[in-house]
Amino acid sequence: MEENKICYHCGLECPNDQIKINDKYFCCNGCKTVYEMLYENDLCNYYTIEETPGISQKDSVKRNLDFLEDPELLQKLIDFSDGKITTITFDIPQMHCSSCVWILENLYKFDKGVSNSEVNFLNKTLSVKFNNQETTVKKIVAQLDSLGYLPNLSLETNRDDKIKNELKRLYYKIGIAGFSFGNVMLLSFPEYLSFADIVEYEFQNTFNWLNILISLPVFLYSASEYYISAFKGLKKKIINIDVPITLGIFVLFFRSLFEISTGSGVGYLDSMTALVFLLLTGKVFQNKTYDSMNFERNYKSYFPIAVTIKKEGKETTIPVDKLEVGQRIIVKNNELIPADAILISANANIDYSFVTGESQPVEVVNGEMIFAGGKEIGGAIEVETVKEVSQSYLTQLWNSKAFDKKHESNIDITVNFVSKYFTFIILFIATSAFLYWMQIDINIAFNAFTAVLIIACPCALALSTPFTLGNTQRIFGRNKFYVKNTAVIEKLADITSIVFDKTGTLTETMKSQIKYEGKTLTSEEESIIKALVLNSSHPLSIKIAFSLQTNTRFDVGDYKEIIGEGISGTVNGKRIKVGSQSFTSSKNALNSDNNSTNVFVSIDEKEIGFFKIINVYRFGLKEIVNSLISNYKMFVLSGDNDGERENLINIFPDENTLHFKQSPHDKLNFISSLQDKHEKVLMIGDGLNDAGALVKSDVGISISEDINNFSPACDGIMDAKSFKKIKEFINFSRTSKKIIIISFIISFIYNLIGIGFAVQGLLSPVVSAVLMPISSISIVVFTTLATNLMAKKRNLL
Amino acid sequence: MSAILVLIGFSLAVALFFLGAFIWAVKSGQYDDRYTPSLRILFDDTKHQVDESRDNTDK
Numbered sequence: 106m107e108e109n110k111i112c113y114h115c116g117l118e119c120p121n122d123q124i125k126i127n128d129k130y131f132c133c134n135g136c137k138t139v140y141e142m143l144y145e146n147d148l149c150n151y152y153t154i155e156e157t158p159g160i161s162q163k164d165s166v167k168r169n170l171d172f173l174e175d176p177e178l179l180q181k182l183i184d185f186s187d188g189k190i191t192t193i194t195f196d197i198p199q200m201h202c203s204s205c206v207w208i209l210e211n212l213y214k215f216d217k218g219v220s221n222s223e224v225n226f227l228n229k230t231l232s233v234k235f236n237n238q239e240t241t242v243k244k245i246v247a248q249l250d251s252l253g254y255l256p257n258l259s260l261e262t263n264r265d266d267k268i269k270n271e272l273k274r275l276y277y278k279i280g281i282a283g284f285s286f287g288n289v290m291l292l293s294f295p296e297y298l299s300f301a302d303i304v305e306y307e308f309q310n311t312f313n314w315l316n317i318l319i320s321l322p323v324f325l326y327s328a329s330e331y332y333i334s335a336f337k338g339l340k341k342k343i344i345n346i347d348v349p350i351t352l353g354i355f356v357l358f359f360r361s362l363f364e365i366s367t368g369s370g371v372g373y374l375d376s377m378t379a380l381v382f383l384l385l386t387g388k389v390f391q392n393k394t395y396d397s398m399n400f401e402r403n404y405k406s407y408f409p410i411a412v413t414i415k416k417e418g419k420e421t422t423i424p425v426d427k428l429e430v431g432q433r434i435i436v437k438n439n440e441l442i443p444a445d446a447i448l449i450s451a452n453a454n455i456d457y458s459f460v461t462g463e464s465q466p467v468e469v470v471n472g473e474m475i476f477a478g479g480k481e482i483g484g485a486i487e488v489e490t491v492k493e494v495s496q497s498y499l500t501q502l503w504n505s506k507a508f509d510k511k512h513e514s515n516i517d518i519t520v521n522f523v524s525k526y527f528t529f530i531i532l533f534i535a536t537s538a539f540l541y542w543m544q545i546d547i548n549i550a551f552n553a554f555t556a557v558l559i560i561a562c563p564c565a566l567a568l569s570t571p572f573t574l575g576n577t578q579r580i581f582g583r584n585k586f587y588v589k590n591t592a593v594i595e596k597l598a599d600i601t602s603i604v605f606d607k608t609g610t611l612t613e614t615m616k617s618q619i620k621y622e623g624k625t626l627t628s629e630e631e632s633i634i635k636a637l638v639l640n641s642s643h644p645l646s647i648k649i650a651f652s653l654q655t656n657t658r659f660d661v662g663d664y665k666e667i668i669g670e671g672i673s674g675t676v677n678g679k680r681i682k683v684g685s686q687s688f689t690s691s692k693n694a695l696n697s698d699n700n701s702t703n704v705f706v707s708i709d710e711k712e713i714g715f716f717k718i719i720n721v722y723r724f725g726l727k728e729i730v731n732s733l734i735s736n737y738k739m740f741v742l743s744g745d746n747d748g749e750r751e752n753l754i755n756i757f758p759d760e761n762t763l764h765f766k767q768s769p770h771d772k773l774n775f776i777s778s779l780q781d782k783h784e785k786v787l788m789i790g791d792g793l794n795d796a797g798a799l800v801k802s803d804v805g806i807s808i809s810e811d812i813n814n815f816s817p818a819c820d821g822i823m824d825a826k827s828f829k830k831i832k833e834f835i836n837f838s839r840t841s842k843k844i845i846i847i848s849f850i851i852s853f854i855y856n857l858i859g860i861g862f863a864v865q866g867l868l869s870p871v872v873s874a875v876l877m878p879i880s881s882i883s884i885v886v887f888t889t890l891a892t893n894l895m896a897k898k899r900n901l902l
Numbered sequence: 903m904s905a906i907l908v909l910i911g912f913s914l915a916v917a918l919f920f921l922g923a924f925i926w927a928v929k930s931g932q933y934d935d936r937y938t939p940s941l942r943i944l945f946d947d948t949k950h951q952v953d954e955s956r957d958n959t960d961k
Contacts, residue, residue: 154945203941210942226938269934276928284921288914308906315910 114140116157120650121658135162139252146214151204158204160253170250172411172422173243173258182242182258184232190220193242194232195249195256200224208252215248216240231256258410272392278327279385285323286378289316293375297871313365316374324358328381346517346524346567349531353562354380360555373559376873380564383881391571391591400589400819404500407478407793408443412436415487430490437485444477445497446488453486455479458609460499460744460769460794478793483666502769502797517570518595519845524563531561538864549866556868560859564877565852565884569845573888577841580896585824586806586834593820596804597838599785603733604776604798606790607743607753610808612720613825619652623706623714630713632657633676634706637683640664641672645704646683649716671704682707686715720749725829727756732832734758738784742767742775744794773797789831793817833899840899844891848884855880 110119112132124131131137136159143151151158172178183193200209205224209231212222218240222233231254233245249256292312331347331354338345354377361372411422415433425443428434433449436442442455448469456466460478469475475488477497494500535557542550574591581588588594605611626634636659638646664674671684682689682705689705690712705715723729733739740762741753747765754760764775772790776798779786788795788802791809796817799805807819808828823831859876862868896902927933 150945203944206938206941207945210945224938225935226941227935273928273933276933277925280921280924280928284917288917291913292910311907312910315914319914 111157112136112159112161113152113157114159115161116159117161121656133162138162142215142251143208148208148211148214151208154207155202155204158202160199162253170243170246171413172409172424173241173246175411175422175424178411178424179242186237189237190234191237191242192232192234193245194230195246196229196259197231197249197254197256198229199254200226200229200231205254209249209254212245212248216245219245275385275388275392278330279382279389281322282327282378282382282385285319285327286375286382288319289375289378292316292319293371293870293874296371297874309371310368313371316372317362317365320358320374320378323378323381324354327385328354331384343521344525344528345521346563349524349528349561349563350384350567352528352558353564356555356558357562360559371870373870373873376559376870376877379874379878380562380881383564383878384567387568387571387575387885390575400822404478404503404793404796407441408494409441412443425494428490428494430493433487433489435485435487436481438481438483440481442475442477442479442481442488444490444494444500445492446475446477446490448473448475448486448488450486450488454482456482499769499793502773505770505773505797517574517592519842520566520570520849523566523849527563527566531557534561534860534864541864542866552868553864553866556863556866556873557860559873560863560868560876561856562877563852563856565855565880566849568881569848569852569884569888572885573841573845573848573892576889576892577837580837580892580901581821581834584830584834584901585827586821586830587823588821589819593804594838594841596785596820597787597835598842600737600787600804600835602738602740602779602784603787603789604740604742604779604802606772606788606795606798607741607749608720608745609791610789611726611741611753611756612722613810618719618721619648620717620719621652621714622717623712626714628655628657629677630708631655632659633679633681633708634683636661636676637664637672637674637681640674641666645718646672648718649683649704652716680709682710720752722752722756723825723828729829729831730756733835737787738762740764740775740779742772742798744768769794769797773801776801787835789823790817830901833901837896837899837901840895841892844888844895847891848888851887852880852884 110122110130111117112119113129114131114136117132119130119132122130124134124137126137126140129140131140139159139162143149183191185192197209200206206226209224210222212231212233213219216235216239218238219233219235222231224231231249235245246256246258292315295309295312328351331350334345335347335351338348357373357377357380361374361377364370364372409425411424412428413420413422413435414428415435420435428444434443434446448471450471452468452470453475454466455469455475457476457479460476466482467479474491476499477492477494478499492498495504535554538557539550539554542553571591574594577594578588578591581594588597631653632655635650635653635655638650638653640646640661659676662675664672666672667684667688671682671688673680673682673684675681684705686703686705689707690710703715703717706713730739734757739757741757741764743749743763743765744767745765747763750760750763750765753763757763764771767775772795776786776788780801780803786802786804788798788805789808790799790805791807795805795807799807799817799819804821805819806821806823807817808823808825810825827834855876859868859872859880862872893902
């Protein structure tokens with residue numbers, strides 16, 4: 106067979122070489138149209154920055170964007186408007202390369218009303234500034250859509266200004282701490298060379314007071330978040346790691362102040378500024394977030410923001426949150442049903458893959474109930490809502506308590522557990538030293554007490570967690586496993602049970618195997634079937650078309666598509682029908698297997714066979730399960746019927762761990778019942794139907810074929826290709842925990858050496874200024890090297 | 903020796919200037935997006951000329 110051409114626009118294989126301009130081939134007319142549009146506007150540079158940068162237009166449908174005319178809705182979408190100039194920010198998840206950036210920033214060439222458009226590639230956002238008189242949001246969105254960059258319009262935005270401002274504040278703090286650290290170090294330098302009295306007293310005194318002045322902003326501003334966190338912890342009667350840090354910083358500062366004002370010494374301000382600077386560096390390192398990914402999505406992000414309703418025979422658009430019970434809504438091809446409703450039209454084809462994970466559409470007839478979250482495939486239908494959006498079957502899940510739980514911030518479990526004991530021990534040592542020296546000299550006693558608190562300030566301890574876990578998070582990210590924050594890694598290390606969703610998690614969504622059974626097809630018959638199914642946009646038709654390898658092309662006459670039934674037409678003089686068994690033949694002569702979805706074919710009213718669509722389990726699933734089963738309890742929750750039971754038993758030996766026909770609520774309850782038995786549960790799922798279980802579980806990981814796609818609220822998003830590495834991920838998170846514990850031991854050894862000096866009252870500022878950075882930096886180096894080394898050993902790097 | 907005081911005053915002033923520059927950079931949003939500008943610099947710079955002419959007509 107001749108090698109197929111690659112689409113010049115999107116890089117997909119072209120099914121034939123019919124669609125072309127000059128020497129450029131396209132996979133579909135949509136891609137060709139985009140090319141022509143770019144060509145007209147002299148923007149073909151798009152194709153030179155990156156090869157085949159385009160987004161496939163194969164599945165593109167005409168979208169109704171009339172709701173973007175609703176002023177109330179627009180008000181919620183736009184960032185700012187003064188009546189003349191408006192700015193709006195779109196989320197564009199399709200953005201993937203520099204060509205995308207280029208074309209999106211050249212938006213003004215398509216629409217003269219746009220004065221400026223700017224991309225933030227990591228956030229995958231585009232902010233557009235436009236003139237109200239010359240263009241509208243609707244026009245801009247339509248333009249973006251025609252290029253393949255339909256924005257994700259949602260009232261729930263990804264852009265959290267609070268997080269952004271927090272990050273900015275962290276930068277200010279680290280900048281100031283760095284400035285103070287450098288300058289205090291410089292002014293303290295003569296003191297380090299104290300073997301000779303090279304600095305006269307007046308200079309030394311000036312330097313010391315200058316040091317206080319420079320380190321004041323660090324004490325008052327840069328370190329403030331540690332005081333706040335320690336105070337908050339104490340209020341809840343928790344001694345977190347910030348308590349000993351705060352204690353250390355206060356003692357460092359006030360002892361220095363005391364020494365300098367009495368002229369008895371030079372203080373430890375260099376140590377203090379270095380400490381704060383290093384701690385903040387750790388914070389920046391830990392603060393890595395995947396901006397473009399949203400780990401907090403709820404159903405609102407999936408649902409349309411506006412719906413078309415029919416009122417007194419007229420169609421109008423209203424925002425979805427104003428939808429009331431009893432309203433008639435029009436749902437077009439590929440649109441979601443926003444609330445539980447009853448079908449008014451004759452019949453419909455509903456794809457519940459969002460809700461149940463089942464990818465084959467379900468047929469619904471007049472008067473039957475359609476649940477929210479289903480997607481209409483085929484023609485437009487009319488439905489009447491019977492429940493409010495928030496009270497619908499699926500969305501009720503979000504009223505569950507699991508979603509109320511306050512999203513814990515990024516708290517490191519291990520280090521805060523250790524810090525409780527650590528703080529008490531340090532206070533005990535300091536007091537003992539104080540009591541011992543008090544009998545000899547009150548000055549030495551005072552010195553020893555503060556010196557212990559200074560040297561024991563757990564800088565190295567506090568840095569080991571962020572650097573280990575921060576690095577682990579990065580290593581996971583390189584393997585296309587993105588975790589929400591570093592605390593997830595610690596939780597992942599502790600899990601005892603693993604729960605899988607079936608469809609989309611254990612099986613591959615994109616690939617389902619097509620098997621033909623029945624009378625052997627001649628190549629003419631294959632060509633006839635292919636010609637017919639190519640006319641239909643039904644997902645099953647597309648799958649069948651792809652499975653047929655034939656190059657002869659026939660024209661189809663008398664083509665008819667009956668929704669929920671099948672397609673028929675006349676090809677090469679023969680009458681052909683493809684669809685359900687009742688549609689293709691009256692005799693039902695063929696025996697089919699009820700466990701799979703079947704598509705029947707008849708030619709000239711004679712049934713000749715059927716295509717069987719079989720779920721394909723992920724490659725190597727059995728090996729993955731076998732490697733995990735000895736260490737973890739494993740369960741499968743499936744929304745489907747038990748047709749796949751036989752296949753699953755081959756993979757999961759214990760039949761009792763397989764649960765079928767699980768509703769989204771059942772899944773959530775299953776997780777809580779496991780947790781009641783003190784299991785730490787890892788849930789791996791994909792669709793909205795797993796949303797409750799993902800939130801309820803200790804670690805919820807969402808699997809996605811395309812990580813830029815929607816995924817429900819979860820702790821981590823994993824690229825489907827990385828699924829086979831799941832065991833490595835769990836094991837590596839345990840290794841990281843071990844590395845943290847080793848680095849704790851190292852930092853305790855440093856502390857012991859330092860305390861050895863301190864209790865004798867011998868801690869000089871120089872020793873402190875040397876020991877503090879050395880211990881911290883060696884911990885950082887150790888954790889980074891150790892995690893990298895272990896990752897290499899496990900083939901994760 | 904007193905020259906040192908002058909020098910220290912001077913070096914502090916320079917350091918403060920850079921601290922100020924850093925804070926300004928953060929404030930003006932230069933740290934909000936640390937990736938896209940690296941792509942943008944590779945594009946042929948036709949955009950800004952047009953932009954400027956547009957801005958002029960707006961005024």
